[in-house]
Amino acid sequence: MKGMKASKALNPDGIPSFILKELRDELCEPLAILFQISFEQCKFPSSWKLSHVTPIFKGKGKRSDPENYRPISLTSPFLKIMERVIYSFPFNQAVPSFSSAFPQIFKGKTDVPCLIPCGIDQDPYFRMTRDVAPRLKFLKPSLVHSKFFPALQGANTKMSASDPNSSIFLTDTHEEIKEKINNYAYSGDRDTVKEHQEKGGDCSVDIAFQYLTYFEENDEELEKIRQNYSSGEMFSGQIKEILIEKLTRVVLDHQTKKKSITEDIVRGFMTPRQLVFDF
Structure with a gap:
């Protein structure tokens, strides 16, 4: 939106371009939400399909001849922004998959293979990259898929930055971790102690146990733990205690190490410089 032409003609939405450009900071977040909903639901606002078509005289021939005019079509600026997002994102994901994208490091080599650790949501972009790579005379990148942590409220819910109780953050204190796990981590459908002892816990939906599959080495x-919980011998609160201790250790260790990083260290790490590799 920063690159929009403020002097552009009025679009079908009836909103002057200079207003959109001025309000770009305020509009970015709601537009991002709208685009995300459109992607997830595979729906497209019908008003964005409309356009204003104006015939412009080419300057030659008779004005009464329609062939001497060229059509100028004005569509919704939101449509154009969305198109740029769609086109640019796969490109930005794909380019770092090839060694030629880093001439300072690989000095133009195109035969250095790439191993990509990625989340499952990135998989379509890298599958596309693997399909295209041979046609571009590049090596196909290889992928290592990582699993997502489930949200604390259950696998059918989502983590959200707007809901601090939906996940554990690296900035959380021990008290915050304890409160989140004890009060918000979903533990299944057993309503009473008796029912739990009779039927046992369900490890497939218990969030505390799911987290332990990552943090119990x-x-x-x-x-x-799985056997004791599934048999009803161990209760959800006991699993949560184990998880709280392990999560606290990991998070506090991260926070301690982060405090030792100075601005000079960051500046030195980010400064472009010649790297030495033996290929």
């Missing part, structure tokens, strides 16, 4: 201990 001892496979034997994890299997022991």
